[in-house]
Amino acid sequence: MLDQIPTIKILMILLVLVLYLSSDVEAQLRVDFYRNTCPDAESIIQEEVRKAFFRDRGIAPGLVRMHFHDCFVRGCDASILIKSTPANVAEEDGPPNAGSLRGFEVIESAKDRLEQECRGLVSCADILAYAARDSVVVTGGLGWDVPAGRRDGRISRAEETVDIPAPFDSLDQITQAFAKKTLLQDDMIALLGAHTIGRSHCTSFSDRLYNFSSTNSQDPTLDRRFAALLKRQCPRGPQGTVDPNRDLVVPMDPSSPAMTDVGYYRSVLLNRGLFTSDQTLLTIPRARAQVVQNVQNPLLWMRKFGDAMVNMGKIGVLTGNDGEIRVNCRVING
Ligand code: HEM
DSSP states (O other): OTTHHHHHHHHHHHHHHHHHHHHHHHHHSBTTTTTTTOTTHHHHHHHHHHHHHHHOTTHHHHHHHHHHHHHTTTSSSSGGGOOOBTTBOOGGGSTTTTTTOOOHHHHHHHHHHHHHHSTTTSOHHHHHHHHHHHHHHHTTOOOOOOOBOOBBOSOOOGGGGGGSOOTTOOHHHHHHHHHTTTOOHHHHHHHGGGGGSSEEEGGGTTHHHHOSOSSOSSOTTSOHHHHHHHHHHSOBOTTSSBOGGGOOEEESSTTOTTOOSTHHHHHHHTTOOSSHHHHGGGGSHHHHHHHHHHHHOHHHHHHHHHHHHHHHTTTTOBOTTSSBOOSBTTBOOO
């Protein structure tokens, strides 16, 4: 009996330690974070997203992508929303973002209403995380609970957008880019399904059509008929490749560009993924199996997607007293 006392003591200490550590983790981000301080926050944001979406369907994909690009650079701290100044070129003008982000005005209109309703309380980083979820719902996807309590960063640098993977990357490269942000390959495969909505500029994949390698001008892994269609939509300019000044775009999932469904995975299986980074999912059996599973079980994919969005939304967040609650999402507080 007496021999057991130290063991019980050690177990008690361990239990207290586990409870302490887990409560600390939960104190970081919490579902229903604004329940007492700004109870209408989520519904205001949802309303703004819905209003904007019914004016312009491109808003939904724009906001989902914006949340991803925010989280991959300095964590989900709304640094992507900060405008460039004469003294600083901000993330929004970095190569993966310049001229291709959509939805800033939705975040701003939600923020304006929230500042009137509950001044200085709701961060721009949280608004973006909720708006991404609402964008998936408004396009027919399943929702998820968004843990919140993020605070806004004060730094935004164009050169740090190198952390965002590129459309010509291989499976190894994109897996590493996600691992660097603490996300598993499974999360990545689920998240890539976001390419079921929205559009791409022709310049993001035109090398696969005209300038692939020294031996093949066209990527041989790209379905030939699809390539022919893309070439009609993205014709060569005088420079021998797509003219960047024409701002040509194509839908990423032509059969249902404004529906969150498994059309993306179906396209990948048919070798009709738009980017090398999409098509590369077929290069290892484990990833291919997940693509097949997602096509066969859309509901399962939607759940995995929601879980992966929650994981992505936790990357490098500022909480507690770190960062600030920006008054204007496009400008750091003075
Ligand atoms: C390997 C990772 C990824 C790469 C290389 C990649 C690349 C791209 C590129 C090149 C575009 C087209 C941009 C343009 O030309 O306008 C795009 C669009 C898009 N991406 Fe990704 N992406 C990746 C992962 C993700 C993830 C994780 C999400 C969200 C969870 C996402 C959501 C979107 C959406 C919704 C669009 C359409 C944007 C619009 O219509 O405005 N992407 N992506």
